[in-house]
Amino acid sequence: MADPRFFKKAGPFDLKTIAAKISAEIRNDDGSLKIDDVAPLDAAGPSQISFFDNPKYKDALTQTKAGAVILAPSAVEFAPEGAALLVVDMAYPSYAAVALMFYPHVSAAPGISPAAHVDPSAKLADDVTIGTGAVISAGVEIGAGSSVGPNTVIGEGVMIGRNCAIAANVTLSHTLIGDRVIIHPGARIGQDGFGFAMGAHGHQKIPQLGRVVIQDDVDIGANTTIDRGSGPDTVIGAGSKIDNQVQLAHNVVIGRNCVIVSQVGISGSAKLGDFVVAGGQVGIAGHLEIGDGAMLAARTGVPSDLPGGQQYGGTPARPMSQWRRELAAVAILAKRRKKKSG
Numbered sequence: 001m002a003d004p005r006f007f008k009k010a011g012p013f014d015l016k017t018i019a020a021k022i023s024a025e026i027r028n029d030d031g032s033l034k035i036d037d038v039a040p041l042d043a044a045g046p047s048q049i050s051f052f053d054n055p056k057y058k059d060a061l062t063q064t065k066a067g068a069v070i071l072a073p074s075a076v077e078f079a080p081e082g083a084a085l086l087v088v089d090m091a092y093p094s095y096a097a098v099a100l101m102f103y104p105h106v107s108a109a110p111g112i113s114p115a116a117h118v119d120p121s122a123k124l125a126d127d128v129t130i131g132t133g134a135v136i137s138a139g140v141e142i143g144a145g146s147s148v149g150p151n152t153v154i155g156e157g158v159m160i161g162r163n164c165a166i167a168a169n170v171t172l173s174h175t176l177i178g179d180r181v182i183i184h185p186g187a188r189i190g191q192d193g194f195g196f197a198m199g200a201h202g203h204q205k206i207p208q209l210g211r212v213v214i215q216d217d218v219d220i221g222a223n224t225t226i227d228r229g230s231g232p233d234t235v236i237g238a239g240s241k242i243d244n245q246v247q248l249a250h251n252v253v254i255g256r257n258c259v260i261v262s263q264v265g266i267s268g269s270a271k272l273g274d275f276v277v278a279g280g281q282v283g284i285a286g287h288l289e290i291g292d293g294a295m296l297a298a299r300t301g302v303p304s305d306l307p308g309g310q311q312y313g314g315t316p317a318r319p320m321s322q323w324r325r326e327l328a329a330v331a332i333l334a335k336r337r338k339k340k341s342g
Helices: 017-020 055-061 073-078 090-104 320-341
Strands: 025-027 048-051 067-072 084-087 174-179 196-199 202-205 212-214 235-236 311-313
Touching: 017 025, 017 067, 017 090, 055 073, 067 090, 073 084, 084 212, 196 212, 311 320
Parallel strands: 048 067, 067 084, 174 212, 212 235
Antiparallel strands: 025 084, 196 202
């Protein structure tokens, strides 16, 4: 059970309501069973719901005391007698959706802290939450169900959609945000990009006149920095997930449902297609394109365009199979050299 000091729980919900949320087929129950929490298979009790997705935990499924279990059709035969079942094609994502029912991102009661500053020209929906010390500047618009954490600064003209969760100590400027976006503490978004006209007598700063556009269902990690465009916009596509301490430079375009892991750096004007995955500490040079579905191993260095649909590793990036052969060849050479020198 989640610690109630830190996590505010909603519910209970009946099984029919939960099943409707995830489009599940109910078995072994008429839908009236009341569920008051989520829990792992080995810890769940009769009023809790769990899930089964990994064959490694088949024994835990057969022995679970959970009142209900989310699972795929192929796993139904392993479920214990008496447990209500919610049968879905993909158990883990469905469980995530159910967990969010009980533990929504925005858990504080709606309201504006008297210690916040809200400009009179800002437009806030009635059920918005604004934390202590937050600054909401002129012309800001915040949609229904969204929250802004303590000491966060929302710059002039920023637009935030519905059901967004902007954490503490975030700064937003020159940014348009869609619905259901989560921004974790310390993120800096919309500041001017690192653009200079370099010359023998000094470096002239170039005005950064673009924006940051963050589409629906994006998650942005703590202390990540996203610069606004220099003219074109910096764009984060719908459903993309960005980890902590990532740097996205001006004019970068991230496609839909990409996963960018911690400490990745993407240089200006690079474009990533849809469903691209970049492992930790990947470095991507500017003005290049990475195709849909490309997967980059941790610490890969990308100096040129990469076709989609492949896995890459190494510096400079090359197809994963080639990189592994090269590593194996180096290991063999090192072993031979060691034998000769011994």
